[in-house]
Structure formats: structure tokens, C-alpha cells
Amino acid sequence: MPTNKEVRVRFAPSPTGDLHVGNIRTALFDWAYARHTGGKFIFRIEDTDRERVTDEYIAAALDTLRWLGLQWDEGPEVGGPFGPYMQSQRLDIYAEWAQKFLDQGDAYYCYCSSEELEARREAQRAANVAPGYDGKCRNLSPEELAAFLAEGRKPVVRMRMPDGHTTFTDLIRGEVSFDHNFVPDFVLVRGDGSPLYTLAVAVDDVMMKITHVLRGEDLLSSTPRQIRVYQAMGLSEAEYPEFAHLPFVMGQDNAKLSKRNGEVSIAWYRDAGYLPEAICNYLALLGWSPGDDREDVSREEIAQLFTVERVHSSPARFDMKKLEAINGDKIRALDLEDFLARVLPFLKRDDVVTGTEAELSVVRQALPLIQERIATLAEVTQMVKFLFVEDFVVDVDSAPKIADEQSQSVLKAALVALETLSDWSHEAIEAALRATLIEGLGLKPRIAFGGVRIAITGSHISPPLFESMELLGRERSLARIKASIA
């Protein structure tokens, strides 16, 4: 156990697409652990697979982490003493180590073709033997070697797994052991000379002095290979990083989270109006808990309370309903100016406002009315749109509801009551409508105000009616009621 060493944790995604919920949960835990221990949070991009990782995805990953407020101490853009932090810029380092392993006899060239390997694996499966590399090229005779070279074969570099087993202590799962009979010799360098994850990840973790590897449990069974590379690099067991394999975040149907069983891309949640602090709060609760019954935690509190000991070993299902509930809570907790700032990009995006002072003033007055009525920021549009539209029309679904005789007579009565009203405050409007419709016509409030609401806001769901009318103003309110009378 490294005790007085500074803790260094890395988040090292391979951006083959938009960062998804699972990536971010890992990033959050990495970040929280680093912050909790007063250590460093390192962000590294694993882009050795250049077929699948693109610059756009890398840029999006940086943006997403920043948006979530997971500030990294070392990594792309900020640099650091152990850079570069993009694996594609460290190719020479991996090549050097591979050569060293070759020289030491820890690794060897393997000339087997993909087709040959596949055929042999098939045979192993058929014979019910553990599939994996059979060690054919471990000790090639000079004649065999010469024959392969004459064929012009491009060899891969393969790590030699000695007999025995690898045992390590996972901070979350306890002692885990793998028999090397089930950990075949693995490839370090491709035929074209490019490194594989297994080589790059181990080399980088050592060279970047990573002390704790918190990552997804899908990497658990690759840990013996990673440890094998440490050994070849000359590390003693005490120098290995600690491992903690985080449980998966899964979809509702217990399958890996995917497009089919819930939205995965963090970008989607951002566009839908989820707050970064809500996402962090919710994700923190997936596989971890503070221990008491507390569920409302800020990023800072997560950092303060987070310990690996409290991380679960069992997978968690992602529940959008719960995220939504937390998001609603976080929205309600926003102060007015903050709320306005968050909501404005959505109003502009949806062409509700352009951002003039006059518009902002109205929005500012409307926000307190809707703050407890929305669960995501994007919903703000449908709630306040009626205050800004030039050519107002009632929703097609709601229009028929005010076309009947009773509704029409209510609207007419309301119009009469309001036309003579001099004070256009919501109190006065309410008093006038109550006097006329409730007391005068003996209607139930629900019936009385329902029609007016539709005429004014265009929908049967809206912010409180009288405040809405006050905000809309006398002219437009009366015009809308008139327009709805056939």
C-alpha cells in the first residue's frame, strides 16, 4: 500500500464516440478520489486505435468533462510534467519498451497470421480447451524464422506469460487471482508497429506515476496482463498501482446501457436540459453512497465524502426517472440569476427570445412561476413561449375544448369583466374573474379558469393564470380572449 505517496488517479477514455453515462461515472469517481485524497486527477486520451478514435470525439470528451466541472490537473490543454497525455503522441515510448521486452526475452516476435490463429482457436474450442495463443512462435528454429521472413510476414510482438498465476488485491472486490493457463501470451505491438492498449496503458500508468487505477470492471480480467507488463518494466509488487474495478452502469433491461434502453450520450442529457450538478449527483449514487440517507450532494460534497471502500461491487441500473427527480430538485434550488443564465441558451435555441433586455425582463418575472414546474431546462420553452409569440394560436389539441357553448359564454363573461378593469395586476385580475365567473355564474374554479387559460396561454397546462395574464399585459390578453370567441 503506497502510504505517503501523493495519490495520482487517471481517467483514460478511448473516445470512439461521445462519452457516455458509464464513462462519466468512472470519470466522476476518479476525480472524486483524487480530490478526496488531495491528489492529482490526470486526464489521458487512449487513442492508439486510430481507426475508431477521431479528433471530434476527443474534443467532445474534453468539452464534456469541463462542462461537468471535473477539472483535471494534468492532461490535454493543461499539460503537466509527464506528458504528452495523448497516447498517439507517445508512440516512440511504447516502441522503446517493446524493444526492451524483446531484448530481455520477456516478449517475442510472433509470425502467426490472423487466419492461422483463428483456425487454431476454433480447434481449441472444438476440443474444449481454453482458447488462446498456443505459444507456437515462442521458440522458433532458425529455419522456421527464415521461412517466415522469406514469406515477408510482418510479426507482432507478443508477451510471454510465465507459468503460475497472478494475484492482486482489488480495492473493491478483494483478492482476485488468475491462473496463467487462462491468460495466454498477448500481443503488445501490431504487425504495423502500433501499440495495443495493454502495452500503452501499463507503460503510461507507470511513467505517469499513477497510484490508483479506478476503471470499469470490464478491464478486470485484463489486469494480469497489465501486471505482467509492470514486471517486464522492472517494477516490484510494492510499486504497482492499486486497482479498483468499478461496477457497470446498465440499462433498465439489465443489458449494458445502450441506445435501445436509455440515452447514453452525455451530450444528449446536456441538450435535454439536465444540469451538470444533477448528473454528477445522480451518477455518484450509482454504485456508491455516502453511507447515511443523504442523497442530495454537490460535487464538492462528493469529493469530500468519497471513499473507494464505499463503492459497491454489484452493477447498477440507470434510472432516468430518478435523474429527472434530482434534476428538478437542483433546478428548484437555483437562484434567479443563475436560473436565468442556465435557461437562456435554451430559449434562444428554440427561438423564443433573442436576448434583448426587454425580453430578459419578462423572462426574469416568469421564471419564479415555472421554477417548480419543470424537471429539465428544455421544458422552459413550452412554459413561457406564449409570452413571446407574435402570431398566437391555441394548440390544436386544446382548441376544441373552448369551442363549446359553455366555454364560449365563460369567455364572453370574462372579457366583459376584464375590459372594464383598470388595475392589471394579477390580484385584481383574479378578483374580477372570481367575482364574475365563480360568484356571478356559479361556476367551479376549474371550469371557469380552464377556458380562459387556454385562450391566454394556448394550452391547458401553463403557469398560474392570473400572473400569466399580468405578464402578458392587458392588450394582448384581451385580444387573445376576443380571438377565441367565435
Next chain:
RNA sequence: GGCCCCGUCGUCUAGCGGCCUAGGACUCUGGCUUCUCAAGCCAGCUACGAGGGUUCGAAUCCCUUCGGGGCUACCA
């Protein structure tokens, strides 16, 4: 198939041998409040996968079993 990981309400979880007739949150249901929708408040439904042990005592420890997942690549 083999190796490895995992198993408390529908979901996230508390629980680390007695405080558990199993607590909280989300969801759902019913009610209150109410100008709609929300929010808020109150109430309710529902769980230790199964079977064996160990123990005075087990959700908690052990074994088996069943179920779920991961890995088994010149992906990560």
C-alpha cells in the same frame, strides 16, 4: 464451453452476527392542498434468488445451486 465478477423493495441504496416485525430515496397507488400542471404534505404497496450448514442468534460467515454480467481480438 472455459476463466473471472456479481446477487436486499420495480430501481438506486442503508445494513458489515443481535439495534431488522429490514431504514431512506425514486417510481407507482390513494388522500390532502389547489385556477391547470407542478411543487408540497400524509398514507400505502413491495425486497434479503434458492437450498444446506456454522452459531444461543444470520440479510450479514461458509458451501452448493440457480440467475445475471464481463473476458476469452493484431478493440478498449
